[in-house]
Amino acid sequence: MGLPQLSPSPEVRLWAKLEDRNPTGSVKDRAALYMIEAAEKDGRLEPGTTLLEPTSGNTGISLAMVARQRGYQVICVMPENTSVERRQLLEMYGARIVFSPAAGGSNQAVAMAKALVAQNPELVMLYQYGNEANARAHYEGTGPELLADLPTITHFVAGLGTTGTLMGAGRYLREKVPSIQIVAAEPRYGELVYGLRNIDEGFVPELYDETVLTTRFSVGPREALRRTRELVESEGIFAGISTGAILHAALAMADKAIASGLPADIALVVCDGGWKYLSTGAYAGTLEEAEAALEGQLWA
Amino acid sequence: MAIEVRIPTILRSHTGGAKTVQGSGDTLGTLIDDLDSQHSGLKGRLVNDGALHRFVNVYVNDEDVRFTGSLDTAVKDGDSVTILPAVAGGAPTLPAVAGGALTLPAVAGGALTLPTVAGG
Structure with missing residues (x-):
């Protein structure tokens, strides 16, 4: 659906792919x-x-x-x-x-x-970070759906976790629209989440191929919360916090399009609804209070 | 005005505990050289063989430098640089949990057990 209130101009438009409408409420x-x-x-x-x-x-x-x-x-x-x-x-x-x-x-x-x-060899781990079927779901589903609904698409913006959405839909869209920009929004958590992380034991999902991406943004909790609230206030879409991070990156690309004077149809993924995050305090009180409440939590 | 650089907890041993430090340079590479002259050893944690360490992510104004020229990314006074360890999923090496007496929650008649279990 279109996001007319958040679109900066009639030529630079934002569109939301509502993946919160899936059976369990997420992409x-x-x-x-x-x-x-x-x-x-x-x-x-x-x-x-x-x-x-x-x-x-x-x-x-x-x-x-x-x-x-x-x-x-x-x-x-x-x-x-x-x-x-x-x-x-x-x-x-x-x-x-x-x-x-x-x-x-x-x-x-x-x-x-x-x-x-x-x-426990009797257990089966599908392993979403390295399972090609994760990306293929988006290559065969999300990508074609986006192109069918928005043939003028110029940008695709999604969250970066397992990287399945971006790799799958990104590859499909690149094949069909070679000039498309594929943009990742990566959640940046609070200090507590990174505290003990050792750089020498870092991790990059096996599915990740950076050549699929045009660029990648790191979005902190403050911006993610602010955009999550803007989405519900201006467009009536009650989304989870990671969607706010994605909207933030989409608006950064919209600014670049405006600055370059080029038209743009920017599609972003609404990963899930806000219901699962009500207890985090993300939607209540001031932004400062909500940000403090998220410290130490994995919000995406 | 200088360039502000946010340092992750794991690297603050090089900055005397400081969360943010200031530096200068025209590119990310020269900025890191400048930071290393003030905070010895920092460069060695960030750069391997002339390239960014695989598990280090650096962002200039929140944009990942791997897409903007890596160490050649232009920087200027007033920019904000963030250094973070790579996050997303698992670790290539297993921490202490491996080798521990792990057991799984009871499912489907199995006599499995595990550490902290909810809903079991």
């Missing part, structure tokens, strides 16, 4: 369904198989929903500093949760999941 439904179907095709899953996946929430929720429909069990390895709603939704869909220490962030959740799978 991750696409990757979860594709990864499970690919594993079924490869003969990795049998009735009753237990899937174990490192996730900060949305992928786990999507996997749990699909798995329950198809007779599989799900265990999520999740950092303990994620919102309570995500835990509740996981439990509602029948998943079990193993918490990894907050200080280790998602890096440690992945490490822990890998260790558990190594020790």
Whole structure:
């Protein structure tokens, strides 16, 4: 849908792809369904198989929903500093949760999941960070849908986590619209989240290929919160905090387009709705209060 | 006016604990040289064989320098530079959890167990 209030001019327009309208409320439904179907095709899953996946929430929720429909069990390895709603939704869909220490962030959740799978060979880890079906869901789904709905698209802006959305939709769009700009918005968490992270043990998802991207922005909690609130105030879209980060990067690209005098149709992904983040305080009080409340939390 | 550089916790041993430091230069590379002259050892943590360390991300005004010329990215007074460790997913090496007595929550009749378990 168009975002007329946030678009800076009639020639430079913003468009939102509403991925919060998927069955469990996030863009991750696409990757979860594709990864499970690919594993079924490869003969990795049998009735009753237990899937174990490192996730900060949305992928786990999507996997749990699909798995329950198809007779599989799900265990999520999740950092303990994620919102309570995500835990509740996981439990509602029948998943079990193993918490990894907050200080280790998602890096440690992945490490822990890998260790558990190594020790328990009966578990199947679909591994969203390296599973080609994650990106393929967007190459075959999100990308073609965007082009069909917005043939004049000049920019695609999405969040950078597993990198599946950007790699899949980005590759498809580049093939069809060679001049397109593919822009990543990467969440920059508060100090506490990075505190113990060792540069020599960093991590880049196996799916990531920087040649797909035109550029990449780091967006902190203050800007992400401000844009999340602007989205609901000016366009009536109640989105999660990572969508605010994506909107911030999209507006930066809109500024560049205005400065260069070129028309632009900038599509951005609304990854999920705001419901799961109400308990974080993101939508209440002043920006300063909301930012303080997010310190130490994985909000994307 | 100088260029403000935000230092991640893990590198503050080089800056006497300072969260932000000031430097000058025309490019990110010369800025890092200048920072290294004030904070010994910093460059070695950021640059390997003339290129940015694989697991270090540097942003000039929030834009990743790998897309703007890497160490040749132009910088000027008033710019804001942020250095961060790469984040996203897992670690290539397993921390202490490996080798520990990990057990999984009970699912589907399995006698599995694990560390901190919710909803089990």
